[in-house]
Amino acid sequence: MIEQGEIMNHRDLRFHSFVIRILDINDIPQVMALQDFVLGLLKNRSFCVPLSPEEHYQIMSGNGETLGLFIGEKLYAVCSILFPGHRVDNMARQLDFSEEELFRVAQLELSIVHPDLRGNNLQKKMAEKLASRAQKNYRYLFTTVSPYNYPSIKTVTSMGLNIAKLCNMYYQWDRYIVYKDIIKPLELEKSNVIHVPNTSFKEQQQLFDQGYVGFSQFKDEEGIKIIFAKKLRG
Missing domain, CATH: 3.40.630.30 (Gcn5-related N-acetyltransferase (GNAT))
Known part of the structure; x- marks a missing residue:
């Protein structure tokens, strides 16, 4: 148990x-x-x-x-x-x-x-x-x-x-x-974050390619937003 x-x-x-x-x-x-x-x-x-x-x-x-x-x-x-x-x-x-x-x-x-x-x-x-x-x-x-x-x-x-x-x-x-x-x-640069709609796949892919990861999220009147920050290492 x-x-x-x-x-x-x-x-x-x-x-x-x-x-x-x-x-x-x-x-x-x-x-x-x-x-x-x-x-x-x-x-x-x-x-x-x-x-x-x-x-x-x-x-x-x-x-x-x-x-x-x-x-x-x-x-x-x-x-x-x-x-x-x-x-x-x-x-x-x-x-x-x-x-x-x-x-x-x-x-x-x-x-x-x-x-x-x-x-x-x-x-x-x-x-x-x-x-x-x-x-x-x-x-x-x-x-x-x-x-x-x-x-x-x-x-x-x-x-x-x-x-x-x-x-x-x-x-x-x-x-x-x-x-x-x-x-x-991962250590992230959270002083300069980017909010992206969960359905904006092209923009998210560009961020992944540039060394960003999603680390949080929120909802507003427009829907789900993913919060991205750049990796400092890793």
């Missing part, structure tokens, strides 16, 4: 006892059921990339870890981290990391929360627990996020991850590659 306590269920407005624990292959049917349920509610399916039962099996069989939050026997939230090594889907390949560095990468994968428990900051809380456990053996933390998914962008930047690249991944969906060097975080 990783944690236990009480959490607000926004359907019945009551607090319920919960347990967070590491999942194993016997939990895959519940994970798939929750994944299918949550994805079925999304207006934009590109916000969440589903994992197959085989991918969950790989993670739970020593190539990563998956945390699950339970109320009673029911699974309400899942967050997974993968240790991809030399696999072709190692996200660090997108940033031209060396073969040696690929083995120091941990990447956050699936993160889903039942709508009854949304508003409890579970996506960030569970991702931080996995990242904390992984940093004992891994230097780089990676994940991807949709440029249109404001809550997820906010979560990853609040964890200190920087937006380093914009590309097409998975089903040719638009995706930010975000990462953090746990040992030596």
Whole structure:
């Protein structure tokens, strides 16, 4: 068991006892059921990339870890981290990391929360627990996020991850590659930042080419804005 306590269920407005624990292959049917349920509610399916039962099996069989939050026997939230090594889907390949560095990468994968428990900051809380456990053996933390998914962008930047690249991944969906060097975080020139709409891909690409990364975000009447700063090193 990783944690236990009480959490607000926004359907019945009551607090319920919960347990967070590491999942194993016997939990895959519940994970798939929750994944299918949550994805079925999304207006934009590109916000969440589903994992197959085989991918969950790989993670739970020593190539990563998956945390699950339970109320009673029911699974309400899942967050997974993968240790991809030399696999072709190692996200660090997108940033031209060396073969040696690929083995120091941990990447956050699936993160889903039942709508009854949304508003409890579970996506960030569970991702931080996995990242904390992984940093004992891994230097780089990676994940991807949709440029249109404001809550997820906010979560990853609040964890200190920087937006380093914009590309097409998975089903040719638009995706930010975000990462953090746990040992030596990027130093940024934050006295001269640039705000760019999340949909202005050409301008963002120009900034990436000039050594900028996205490190924060905000919303105004025009929509989502990504805040960029130039790297001082790294």
